[in-house]
Structures are given as structure tokens and as C-alpha cells.
Amino acid sequence: MEFRELKEKDGKYIAATYNRFSAEIYDGNGATLRSEDGKEYIDFGSGIAVNSFGVNDREWKDAVIAQINKVQHASNLYYTRPQAELAELLCKKTGTRKVFFSNSGAEANECAIKAARKYSFDKYGEGRFHIVTLKNSFHGRTMATLSATGQDVMHKYFMPFLGGFSYAEPTFAGVKKECGNGTCAVMLELVQGEGGVKALDATEVKKIEAFCKSNDILLIIDEVQTGNGRTGRLYAYEHYGISPDIVTTAKGLAGGLPLGATMFFEKCENTFSAGDHGSTFGGNPVACAGALSILSRIDEKLLLEVQGKSAYLRTHLGRIANVVEVSGLGLMIGLEITKNAREVAEKCLERGLIVLTAKNKIRLLPPLTVSKGEMDAGLKILNEVLSE
Numbered sequence: 001m002e003f004r005e006l007k008e009k010d011g012k013y014i015a016a017t018y019n020r021f022s023a024e025i026y027d028g029n030g031a032t033l034r035s036e037d038g039k040e041y042i043d044f045g046s047g048i049a050v051n052s053f054g055v056n057d058r059e060w061k062d063a064v065i066a067q068i069n070k071v072q073h074a075s076n077l078y079y080t081r082p083q084a085e086l087a088e089l090l091c092k093k094t095g096t097r098k099v100f101f102s103n104s105g106a107e108a109n110e111c112a113i114k115a116a117r118k119y120s121f122d123k124y125g126e127g128r129f130h131i132v133t134l135k136n137s138f139h140g141r142t143m144a145t146l147s148a149t150g151q152d153v154m155h156k157y158f159m160p161f162l163g164g165f166s167y168a169e170p171t172f173a174g175v176k177k178e179c180g181n182g183t184c185a186v187m188l189e190l191v192q193g194e195g196g197v198k199a200l201d202a203t204e205v206k207k208i209e210a211f212c213k214s215n216d217i218l219l220i221i222d223e224v225q226t227g228n229g230r231t232g233r234l235y236a237y238e239h240y241g242i243s244p245d246i247v248t249t250a251k252g253l254a255g256g257l258p259l260g261a262t263m264f265f266e267k268c269e270n271t272f273s274a275g276d277h278g279s280t281f282g283g284n285p286v287a288c289a290g291a292l293s294i295l296s297r298i299d300e301k302l303l304l305e306v307q308g309k310s311a312y313l314r315t316h317l318g319r320i321a322n323v324v325e326v327s328g329l330g331l332m333i334g335l336e337i338t339k340n341a342r343e344v345a346e347k348c349l350e351r352g353l354i355v356l357t358a359k360n361k362i363r364l365l366p367p368l369t370v371s372k373g374e375m376d377a378g379l380k381i382l383n384e385v386l387s388e
């Protein structure tokens with residue numbers, strides 16, 4: 001099938017929700033992807049921060065295939081080893097006490113929202129359900145997580161949205177202003193991903209944490225994008241020296257398979273009991289086997305490499321013409337540019353480089369294992385396109 005036919009078929013049969021780039025991803029190796037006709041792309045997108053170790057990582061594939069050869073799905077009515085082992089590893093690495101597994105970022109956040117409301121209900125009774133999120137945040141596409149998302153452009157067509165959310169300026173004063181007696185939680189991305197790759201100020205975050213602690217307001221950190229080594233720490237909250245009550249993650253967790261996790265620290269470890277929440281696919285053994293392979297290899301050495309690669313990329317990106325500012329943390333990098341980001345992304349693609357956008361910024365999320373050669377090849381194309 002020619003690419004033209006593929007596009008036709010896709011256009012005819014797939015719901016038109018995606019504004020796809022004009023490229024087919026067929027196979028590849030590490031941070032190099034290929035279309036069926038052999039065109040190669042350097043991958044600075046990782047399938048939106050999902051392919052943590054690139055594609056076709058040998059160890060990851062061995063772990064996934066070994067599980068596929070045992071059992072592919074069991075449901076949560078029974079015990080499976082990869083799920084229990086992954087939960088144990090997450091708890092040991094982060095100090096979290098309990099984990100709920102789902103299939104996506106939105107579901108991980110949906111679970112956090114339910115847990116925050118139940119925690120408050122159990123302790124304070126009805127009426128204390130309000131959750132404060134930030135302006136420009138992104139928490140997912142389900143009705144609850146869209147309601148939690150602080151962007152007006154997302155609040156169209158689908159009324160009524162779920163009540164009980166408000167959106168604060170990304171400062172301590174802003175968050176405090178939105179919190180009242182009915183507030184049960186504050187939910188934050190520490191580096192806003194879709195909102196433009198902006199890291200929150202550490203002093204402000206520390207103040208928000210202290211305010212939440214003294215008012216028994218749960219602090220939920222959405223690490224769907226920032227988690228699993230992406231920022232140069234296992235989870236981005238470690239950069240900020242804070243102790244959240246709930247951390248959600250998904251994207252890079254299973255290295256390419258759908259898996260979400262909601263992690264409950266001490267305060268809410270016993271919030272859920274049997275029947276309070278559930279998922280048919282959540283914590284699927286194949287996805288968990290993939291996650292075990294990824295998570296067990298995100299060690300200090302790898303995190304230092306991520307930090308080194310980040311510094312290397314940022315230095316070189318900062319020197320490129322028409323780049324106004326380089327933002328972000330670790331291998332989650334935003335470029336404010338004087339050109340149209342979508343057009344730049346399309347030109348990069350034509351020349352063999354995959355980059356993402358976030359608002360009018362270029363967003364770079366290369367695999368954590370991206371090589372020096374791949375980084376240099378990508379930088380060369382970005383330099384050519386942005387200097388034009």
C-alpha cells in the first residue's frame with residue numbers, strides 16, 4: 001500500500017479528531033524511525049514522551065514477549081505477578097504506599113480526582129470536593145479531566161462540564177486565592193507539557209505545598225508527561241523537594257504500551273476499598289512487564305545521562321537563530337521561536353526530523369536513550385529550518 005492510499009483509507013475510516021503530520025511510522029530503531037518506503041526520521045517526539053527507550057529496544061521486547069508467551073490478559077479479578085512486582089518497584093523507588101493501575105494519563109488523573117474527593121468525604125463529610133488546578137494546564141480528554149484542564153479552548157461544545165474545579169494563576173498567591181473551605185485538593189503539572197513546556201517556580205511550589213499541608217488539602221502532581229525519568233529525575237517532584245499526596249503517571253511508564261498509574265502516599269493509602277474504583281484492562285500483565293523493564297533501568301546513571309543530554313541540547317538550541325527562549329526540564333524541552341511552530345515542525349519532518357509543538361512552541365521529547373549522533377543530526381535540521 002502506497003502512502004497516498006494509506007492516507008486515503010485513514011481519512012475515510014478514522015474519526016477526524018487528529019491533525020496528523022504527513023508521515024507514516026512503519027518501523028525503526030532507537031530514536032530513528034522509518035516509513036515503509038525507507039525514509040528515515042530522527043525522533044525528538046518519542047510518540048509524545050511514550051517510547052522512553054526508543055523503539056525496538058531489545059531488553060524491553062524480550063520482557064514483553066516473555067509475558068505474551070505466558071498470559072496476555074487476566075483482568076483484575078485475579079492475581080498477576082508483573083502487576084504486583086511493578087507496584088512494589090514503584091513504592092520502593094518513590095516511597096509511595098499504594099498504586100492503582102489504569103491505561104492512560106486521563107484515567108490516572110480521573111482516579112486521583114475520585115480519590116481526593118473520597119479522602120475528603122471520609123474525613124469531613126459532604127461538600128468538600130473542590131479541586132484547584134492551574135490556568136493553561138492539561139489533565140486529559142475525559143469529561144472529568146477536561147473539566148480539570150484550565151484552558152478555555154477545551155471548554156467548548158461538551159457542556160455541562162463537571163463542577164467543582166477552578167483554575168489558578170501558577171503562583172502561591174494564585175492558588176491560595178482559589179482555595180476555600182470546600183477545597184479538597186490542588187492538582188499541578190510541575191512542567192506544563194501541552195501548555196507550553198513551562199516549569200513552575202520552585203519557591204512558589206514549596207509555598208503551595210506548605211499551604212496544602214496546613215489545610216489538609218491534598219497535593220496531586222500530574223506526572224503523566226514529566227514522569228519516568230523524562231526530566232532527569234525519576235519523577236519531577238524530586239527537583240522541587242516536595243512530598244505530594246498523590247502522583248499520577250502514564251506516557252513513558254511502560255515504554256510504548258498503554259499503562260497509567262495513580263500513586264498514593266501515606267495520607268491516602270487507605271482511601272480506596274473494594275468496589276470504589278476499577279478497570280478491566282488496567283495493570284495488564286504485558287504492559288506491566290514492559291514497565292518493569294523500563295523502570296528497573298531508570299537508575300542514577302541513566303538519570304545523569306538524561307541531564308547531560310539536556311544540557312548539551314539546550315546549549316546548542318540556544319544558539320540557533322530565531323530561538324527566543326529554551327524552556328523545560330531534562331529531556332522535556334520547549335523552544336519559543338519567532339516563527340509558526342506547526343510550519344517549522346512540518347519543515348523539520350520533510351528533512352527527516354520529528355518534533356512536536358505545544359501552543360506556538362516547538363516541543364522536544366527525545367527518547368531518554370537518544371544518542372549523540374541522533375542529537376547532532378536533529379540539531380542540524382532544526383538549525384537549517386529555523387535559520388531560513
Ligand SMILES: *Cc1c(COP(=O)(O)O)cnc(C)c1O
Nearest residue numbers: 104105106138139140193224225
Ligand atoms: C498526555 C497528558 C495527559 C493525558 O494522558 P492520556 O494518556 O492522553 O490520557 C494528562 N496529563 C498530562 C500532563 C499529559 O501530558
